[in-house]
Amino acid sequence: xxxxxxxxxxxxxxxxxxxxxxxxxxxxxxxxxxxxxxxxxxxxxxxxxxxxxxxxxxxxxxxxxxxxxxxxxxxxxxxxxxxxxxxxxxxxxxxxxxxxxxxxxxxxxxxxxxxxxxxxxxxxxxxxxxxxxxxxxxxxxxxxxxxxxxxxxxxxxxxxxxxxxxxxxxxxxxxxxxxxxxxxxxxxxxxxxxxxxxxxxxxxxxxxxxxxxxxxxxxxxxxxxxxxxxxxxxxxxxxxxxxxxxxxxxxxxxxxxxxxxxxxxxxxxxxxxxxxxxxxxxxxxxxxxxxxxxxxxxxxxxxxxxxxxxxxxxxxxxxxxx
Numbered sequence: 001x002x003x004x005x006x007x008x009x010x011x012x013x014x015x016x017x018x019x020x021x022x023x024x025x026x027x028x029x030x031x032x033x034x035x036x037x038x039x040x041x042x043x044x045x046x047x048x049x050x051x052x053x054x055x056x057x058x059x060x061x062x063x064x065x066x067x068x069x070x071x072x073x074x075x076x077x078x079x080x081x082x083x084x085x086x087x088x089x090x091x092x093x094x095x096x097x098x099x100x101x102x103x104x105x106x107x108x109x110x111x112x113x114x115x116x117x118x119x120x121x122x123x124x125x126x127x128x129x130x131x132x133x134x135x136x137x138x139x140x141x142x143x144x145x146x147x148x149x150x151x152x153x154x155x156x157x158x159x160x161x162x163x164x165x166x167x168x169x170x171x172x173x174x175x176x177x178x179x180x181x182x183x184x185x186x187x188x189x190x191x192x193x194x195x196x197x198x199x200x201x202x203x204x205x206x207x208x209x210x211x212x213x214x215x216x217x218x219x220x221x222x223x224x225x226x227x228x229x230x231x232x233x234x235x236x237x238x239x240x241x242x243x244x245x246x247x248x249x250x251x252x253x254x255x256x257x258x259x260x261x262x263x264x265x266x267x268x269x270x271x272x273x274x275x276x277x278x279x280x281x282x283x284x285x286x287x288x289x290x291x292x293x294x295x296x297x298x299x300x301x302x303x304x305x306x307x308x309x310x311x312x313x314x315x316x317x318x319x320x321x322x
Contacts, residue, residue: 004034005110007102008085008172011039011093012075017046019094019213024052026096028059032103037062038079039093043069048093073180073187080179083172090166094213101208105169108205112146115175115199118161118168119208131214139167140209147202153242156196157252160204163192167210174199185230190237197241225274228267232282235260257286 009027013020027037039062041049049066056062065078076090087109091097101119109117120140123131139162147155155161165188178194180187196202235256243253264282267275 004032005087005106006034006036006085007032007087007089007106007169008083009035009037010076010079010083010088010090011037012042012072012079013039013044013048013052013093014042014069014072014075015044015046015048016093017044017048017051020048020051021055022096023091023093024055024062026099027091028055028061029099030097030102031100032106035061035102036083036085038082039064040075040078041066042071042075043067071182071187073182073184076180076187077182080176083176086172087169088172088175089169091210092166092212094215095166096211098209098211101210102169104207105205108203108207109169109171112203114146114203115171115201116168116195117203117205119205119210121162121164121167121210121212123212123214125214128211139164140206142204142206144206145204147204149200152196152199152202153246153249155202156192157249161192161196161202164188164212165191165195166212170195170199184233185227186234189234193237193241223267223272225272225278228264228272228275228278229281231260231263232278232285236285261286 264279268279
């Protein structure tokens with residue numbers, strides 16, 4: 001352990017009494033021992049803090065903090081201010097990692113002198129079973145490869161990278177100035193773009209496992225005005241910080257504009273509160289006036305007229321993509 005570099009692990013927690021024990025157990029029982037586990041309770045109203053405190057009594061490697069509810073970004077930023085390790089990884093409080101994940105990937109990152117090593121992601125349900133869903137990309141069973149700085153953005157837009165801040169080990173010195181945007185939904189996406197603009201290299205590893213829990217009631221799966229506005233803000237960030245410097249990726253920006261346009265239009269058709277306001281706001285600022293995509297127009301129209309239940313049957317009958 002004396003020869004091992006210190007690895008910091010950041011775990012944000014909010015009302016996760018059902019899951020936080022499994023998460024902590026997967027961390028304190030890692031075969032790699034030189035860890036500091038920074039857990040920030042973001043104002044939980046359940047027994048999460050009591051559970052975390054009990055583990056702190058058992059294992060001195062835990063550094064625990066409690067704050068008023070401010071969101072995952074604020075919790076992670078609080079933890080970032082307390083990092084003392086040479087390397088860093090993020091684990092969500094309802095997820096787990098296999099017990100050899102850190103040891104195997106630390107061997108890679110130190111041997112190859114990397115800024116980042118990303119390991120396999122396994123999406124699982126509440127029963128721990130591997131979860132598959134159409135439209136969700138799986139980031140596992142991939143050939144190991146090194147991606148250099150100039151190729152990172154293309155790899156991202158070609159879905160070769162997960163877009164998750166979890167399931168990676170980072171060199172702290174390289175990313176220590178980065179912070180999560182507080183007040184935004186999908187804060188991972190904003191932070192991930194900042195990572196890609198900062199890192200000199202990114203290694204895809206096939207060692208270890210990150211078990212990403214899919215929960216039906218997860219806040220990430222909800223849709224409201226706040227989420228839609230964050231979608232618009234993220235697209236604006238990409239438009240301002242990526243594409244002016246990577247003109248060869250313009251086709252992906254246009255594709256993103258089309259996708260966001262119909263995402264917002266569909267939300268409006270489904271009468272999601274605030275969707276009409278968000279849609280109109282986006283229409284005023286979008287850069288490209290793209291051609292009509294008739295399949296997507298039909299999706300929006302059917303949702304507006306008939307609602308989700310009828311459209312699900314219609315989609316199945318005509319084999320339409322939403």
